[in-house]
Amino acid sequence: xxxxxxxxxxxxxxxxxxxxxxxxxxxxxxxxxxxxxxxxxxxxxxxxxxxxxxxxxxxxxxxxxxxxxxxxxxxxxxxxxxxxxxxxxxxxxxxxxxxxxxxxxxxxxxxxxxxxxxxxxxxxxxxxxxxxxxxxxxxxxxxxxxxxxxxxxxxxxxxxxxxxxxxxxxxxxxxxxxxxxxxxxxxxxxxxxxxxxxxxxxxxxxxxxx
Numbered sequence: 001x002x003x004x005x006x007x008x009x010x011x012x013x014x015x016x017x018x019x020x021x022x023x024x025x026x027x028x029x030x031x032x033x034x035x036x037x038x039x040x041x042x043x044x045x046x047x048x049x050x051x052x053x054x055x056x057x058x059x060x061x062x063x064x065x066x067x068x069x070x071x072x073x074x075x076x077x078x079x080x081x082x083x084x085x086x087x088x089x090x091x092x093x094x095x096x097x098x099x100x101x102x103x104x105x106x107x108x109x110x111x112x113x114x115x116x117x118x119x120x121x122x123x124x125x126x127x128x129x130x131x132x133x134x135x136x137x138x139x140x141x142x143x144x145x146x147x148x149x150x151x152x153x154x155x156x157x158x159x160x161x162x163x164x165x166x167x168x169x170x171x172x173x174x175x176x177x178x179x180x181x182x183x184x185x186x187x188x189x190x191x192x193x194x195x196x197x198x199x200x201x202x203x204x205x206x207x208x209x210x
Contacts (some may be wrong), residue, residue: 031106
């Protein structure tokens with residue numbers, strides 16, 4: 001078997017779900033947009049409270065990075081999201097909830113980045129890259145892929161043609177399960193970056209104002 005075979009199989013599999021993946025990207029993007037807009041609705045008191053918490057977080061992580069204290073809860077939360085998308089994908093009526101889950105993930109991402117940039121300006125740019133952008137280079141693609149395939153698989157369960165092809169559905173179920181396990185490894189890489197690389201970079205770059 002050639003080295004390119006696993007990649008070709010993955011590309012061929014995802015090509016079947018290209019439209020649902022685009023829909024998943026759109027749901028995430030809409031969530032990001034609403035998250036950015038939500039920052040503008042905060043009251044001055046809310047902004048002061050969040051900024052106080054943010055500065056406390058920066059002070060703690062730059063002085064003594066927590067590392068292990070971040071890893072376990074972050075990994076648990078990320079895997080719970082993948083697990084939720086998986087369960088929704090293999091359920092008949094999971095499509096709307098998949099979109100809602102992706103929307104809220106995007107909302108949190110958009111809100112976090114927009115608030116950091118708005119509150120800390122140039123310092124916030126470096127902070128957003130280190131604390132949000134780094135891990136999400138891995139986590140967000142994994143979430144979008146699983147969410148998109150979950151949408152497609154759920155639709156196949158609903159469609160009469162999909163229900164008729166029982167053998168095909170069982171094979172696709174196995175492939176979907178394998179995909180989720182593979183994306184869990186991708187999420188693990190992103191979580192390691194979030195828990196270890198992010199705090200380390202914050203600590204290392206703190207003399208330069210990050």
